[in-house]
Amino acid sequence: MRGAEALVGSLTAAGVDVCFMNPGTSEMHFVQALDAVPEMRGVLALFEGVATGAADAYARIAGKPAAVLLHLGPGLGNGLANLHNARRAGTPLLCVVGGHATDHVRFDAPLESDITAVARTVSGWVHTSGDVRDVAADAMRALAATGERGGQVATLVLPADVSWSEGASPAPPLPAAGPFPPDPSRVAAAADAVRAPGATLLLGGPALSAAGVDAAGRIAAATGTRLLVETFPRCWETGAGRTRIDKLAYFAEQAIAQLDGTSSLVLAGARSPVSFFGYPGVPGDLVPEGAAVVGLADPATDATAALEALADAVAGDADPALAPHEAPEPAPGALDVRGLCAAVAATLPQDAIVVDEALTAAASLAMSLQTAPRHTQIALTGGAIGMGLPAAVGAAVAAPDRPVVAVQADGSALYTAQALWTMARERLDVTVVLINNAAYSILRVELARTGAGEAAHSGRAGRMLDLSDPTPDFTALATGLGVPAERVTTTEGLLDALRRAQAEPGPHLVEAIVPALG
Template identity: 60%
Template sequence: MNGAQALIRTLVAAGVDVCFANPGTSEMHFVAALDDVPEMRGVLTLFEGVATGAADGYARMAGRPAATLLHLGPGLGNGLANLHNARRGGAPVVNVVGDHARSHKRLDAPLESDIDALAGAVSAWVRRSLAPADVAADAAEAVAQAARGAVATLVLPADVSWEEGAEPADPVPVRPAPRVPEQVVADVAAALSSGEPAVLLLGGDVVACEEGLLAAGRVAAGTGARLMSETFPARMVRGAGLPDVAKVPYPPEMAMASLAGTAHLVLAGATAPVHFFGYPDVPGTPVPEGCTVHVLSAPGEDGVAAAQALATLAAPDAEPRLLEAARPELPTGDLDPRALAAVVGALLPEGAIVVDEALTSGVGLAELTSGAPRHDWLSLTGGAIGDGLPMSVGAAVACPDRPVIALQADGSAMYTVQALWTQAREQLDVTTIVCDNGSYAILEHELSRVGAQGDGERAGQLLHLGGPGLDFVALATGMGVPATRATTAEELADQVRAALAEPGPHLIDAVLPGRR
């Protein structure tokens, strides 16, 4: 068989059976080989950033890698932003990037570029298959590397893909996440028993499952430590019956206030918090001066087991305080971000997957959905906006029996709006609510926060989305997604109910102050 056939068979044997693709000439033998390996599901995207963002969302929900198929260096370049988000969130992704045939590379063809260098910016592992006999073993190693919570990129020259002489390879065993030493757990338990103010900061695997959250809740109940999570955890299980975990706020002033007075900051699956940007006369981290930072578990370690061991040692008889089932009342009148959040909280179905790229329109979302039925929450981990719509594609492919609700800011929606077409083509059960305030509101806040000065008018032209305004109903329907527009809380509630009741994708343009 040829290299492409061996590659795909090896990926499937290793558990990678979905490929989000935007192929070109160099990848045509991979495309043709899909007919020979029906176990691999190919999902076409109209932009590489959709393919990489979908692979990110898939990995977060499936707990295993999807593949992407990208065309040469420019195709990989188009997907880098959402690979950055995947890397920051520890999502396992396998990129297959086609390259020129080996004999053609030396001719410096127009699409020639340094693919290896581009891939290295976002990948923990990069390899170039140099012969058909190598490609299957390289693919198996790529899956094993990605399974550790990383982006792995395999560069596949076109002739390696089409030449015969390849055979599938067996999967490479994946080592389990390393356990945290008992002494580390004991040291953290001693710090928490000091009686000094402490925060248990959760992230990674600890917030992605019920077991980790309940163990952390026991520690909090038994020691008095406060529970908090990373600002943007990759995946967080939430809802009634789980501990209430507040996120470290995004604005620096609020983040510093949330940790003020903390003497011990314990990291469980999280990294020490830092502000997204540097600001004049503001420290780079919200961790207060004099606070001791303890690492219970680092990303990549078994944080759930560490949290359970800490609970047994520091709080053996404690019971976690759990959220009771509660929903906000449905609001009435004009829409604003808090009314939108109340509608979501009131109608959120059990088992939903919420993909959150609401950004500045997310006011009240955490509060008003905390007591809703159990659900998963996916966040924008790396700050590269435009991940929300693609992530909803990947989450829906990974969990076809669960409704996906994408809370999407209007400006960042336009980075990867092509994801709507893939939702329609695959008939994915995604309800997208566009938070339509007609501006890059987050940049309006940042303009003043960094102390930048200007006359206001010309700067405002770079932050406002009017002239012409964006018509999300027309954009969605033009790509095959049924769409409606809501200007009141009642309209939004009616449209959310209707969308959730009918299979397939839907979009609701929620018109907020600023646009009206």
């Protein structure tokens, strides 16, 4: 048996039956193995950043490791931004990178590079398979490593000759590394903290399961503890019928105001909050001066179990305050960001998956979705933009019975617009709401906040933050990639377009024209 066939067969036997890919010459035997092992579904992406972003979201929604196949060092480099997001999300992701045949490396061919060095920037585990007899076992070690540290990227470099050589045999899966159980001493310390006035409980990562959110709601109901969710949650069960929780604001000044008065900050699956960037005169550490930071559960710990233990300790039979279903349609008229977000909430199907790369519209979207029908949100955990459209692909592949709604800013959509083609090819049930304001609006805001100057729309600096002249035509772009699309300029037009899109199978894009900020 060839190495690639043994590797792919071992993966499917271990439950990994989808691989997102953008292969090249060194991966041809892996591709051929898809015929020999029909249990593996290959999903082709036209750009490596689409493949890696899709794999990230697939694992977040499916609750199991994802696989991605990339071509040599440059292919890995092209996929790096969304592997960075996966690393920050704690996503269990197996990244297989094809390498040159072992005896070809000495020639320093044009595509030769230090794959291991590149991989280590985003991977917690890296290994090069050196013998066809070990390749399947190496894959199982890599797969097991994805579950360590609460979830991580594990990169297996697969030289072409190891892939094509005979002499391999399948390998059994290794025991999965699960999260650490809650630490009773940390639960006790958190209980003392939330019983005292001024406690804030910050939820993130694995704490945002349905059970974790419900437990946090019980704690808040019994103790008066304030609840917050990290700014960019990896996978958050929310909406009507769940505990209503605000997100920690993106802008440091707003986050500082939210945390004002906090005497103890209890972390459940979240890191201690810091500002995304450094600004003149603004603290980078967002924890209020004098506040105690209490670690209930780090991202490698079973945060849901820790929250349930804390709730049992302090909340008794308290019932959480659940968000009502209140998602009224916006008033008719010219479309703006608030009307757009209200329209998304008003038309959101029950149990949808919402992919949030709304950027400057994200705060408004979060408010609107709090009382929308129950749903799952995934967001831009690492801040490397271009995640939204690929994530919608991965989420739809992971949950084909659930509608996916991607709320997508225009500038970041252009990083990975090729994902639309994969949506069309795979006939995925994705509705993309493309927010077109013809600008990098977030950067216009940041220009002023960093003290660099005002966001003049004319002039050389302003031109670097502007997406007009020409303005991208996303309706034409989507149609050209096989996704039906239409453009709207009013709230009533958006409501109608969203309902049409969600009533028909397959992907759709609605290009919503809104004014730019800044």
